Amino acid sequence: MRRVYLDHTATTPLDPRVMDAMRPCFSGTFGNASSIHAYGREAREMLERARGIMAGAVGAEPAEIIFTSGGTEADNLAIAGVMSAASGRDGIVTSRAEHHAVLEPCRLMAEKGKRVAFLPVRESGAVDMDALAHAVGGGTALVSIMHANNETGTVSDIPAIAALAHGAGALMHTDAVQSAGKIRVDMTELGADLMSLSAHKMYGPKGIGALVVKRGTPLEAILHGGGQERGRRPGTENVPLAIGFAEAFRLSLLEMEEESVRLRALRDAMEGRLRHLFPGIIVNGDPAPRLPHILNVSFGAAEYPLEGDMLVMSMDLEGIAVTSGSACTSGSLEPSHVIRAMGRDENTAKATLRFSFGRGNTMEDVAYAVEKLGLVVGKMLRNRVP
Ligand SMILES: Cc1ncc(COP(=O)(O)O)c(C=O)c1O
Structure with a gap:
């Protein structure tokens, strides 16, 4: 895989x-x-x-x-x-x-x-x-x-x-x-x-x-x-x-300038595709100055009542490693204290995913992750007990 x-x-x-x-x-x-x-x-x-x-x-x-x-x-x-x-x-x-x-x-x-x-x-x-x-x-x-x-x-x-x-x-x-x-x-x-x-x-x-x-x-x-x-x-x-x-x-300093342009392009491509695929998602941190390699999105609770941890596990089954909160709190079902502090409600905070890119990633990785996320979210929404 x-x-x-x-x-x-x-x-x-x-x-x-x-x-x-x-x-x-x-x-x-x-x-x-x-x-x-x-x-x-x-x-x-x-x-x-x-x-x-x-x-x-x-x-x-x-x-x-x-x-x-x-x-x-x-x-x-x-x-x-x-x-x-x-x-x-x-x-x-x-x-x-x-x-x-x-x-x-x-x-x-x-x-x-x-x-x-x-x-x-x-x-x-x-x-x-x-x-x-x-x-x-x-x-x-x-x-x-x-x-x-x-x-x-x-x-x-x-x-x-x-x-x-x-x-x-x-x-x-x-x-x-x-x-x-x-x-x-x-x-x-x-x-x-x-x-x-x-x-x-x-x-x-x-x-x-x-x-x-x-x-x-x-x-x-x-x-x-x-x-x-x-x-x-x-x-x-x-x-x-x-x-x-x-x-x-x-x-890192030697390669910083070039690498940050590359990472920003990956991040922006992912952000653009997710906004297109899931209208209404919230990009946390936007439009403040952000590091070039982090994308944090919350699925608006009403349209996408999803659990971030379930999304992480489903993506993991597809071979893709992402996280729903900070690494130090993942494993617990507590919503992220950061997203909560930014004023999001508990359900929105729970329906949050963080993607962070690095040296090994390519545009193909972005396309693959978006494709799999689309499938995973679609499946989760279809299987949801009303
Ligand atoms: C902002 C921030 N501060 C501190 C730490 C802790 O660093 P370390 O894992 O080296 O103890 C982390 C790790 O996730 C972090 O992201």
Whole structure:
């Protein structure tokens, strides 16, 4: 059976060039980067080379890169680390459309007595700037708003949000896990003090991410042990994965311009065909600025009373991988919190599908997926018990 992977927002396949870059560090250069002998020094040199590439990719200094186990840890470190170090301020301002890796640590902070504002988003998925201006004040320690949403691709105006945060003396954190490697994520241009990244969304290995922390930003470690990563993230450094991350980021940037044009063409073709085939479907995130490779559609509940999870399973039987919510919540029947936050009712939110394109996809994949979706939806509507 033909198989088509349209879930690059959940994860991406490892690029063989990244594997080639990592391979020598698994066996040859196996030393502990903190050891002072030759084995250790070789590993340290590779680690610092990776750190330098990462820093260059985001307009930061090498010392501002903290390697973590992934985007989740980077988000947790940003939120818990800033709040533990903050003195005299106990407020966090975030949005209801954030990833769980931000929402959950924020909820934990609220349980611990911090004041946390979960702001509403507009229909586009972008945070409501009036609500933001109202919520950020003298007691705010941290504003955490994602750069691009993982379900809809909606890109937020981080420079404007950061200006607002800084105007009130607060720090700005942005989760750039989905945007990095797809659009520019320069720390200075964005105005961010902290930024989360993850390798496996850009054809790098799973299990490594980074928190970029602007020099001078007060941050306390959330893990305790050795003094690695300048004491901000203890644990033996994962040199092979750091090399893989840096190589994946470097390649993504090298190919970004061309690839984003190609991905946008695939996405727009799919969007056009779905609008034609299913009049009345909602394209979530449109017309806000969106990442080029994500298409999120809700089947208007009245015309198409469908369950996204059933659609995902039926498409899977046809060999096509799509998702109905964020990867982290798929498997549960809860409607997407992001689509709900954008003002859609529960049934519409449940009848939602996300397609996310990547390097391996072609126009033939789009045609195949549309054809199969047409058949699947038609069958589901015919079999529906009135
Ligand atoms: C926006 C966003 N933030 C954070 C994460 C978590 O990253 P990781 O899987 O590297 O822990 C994800 C993963 O889906 C994501 O999409």
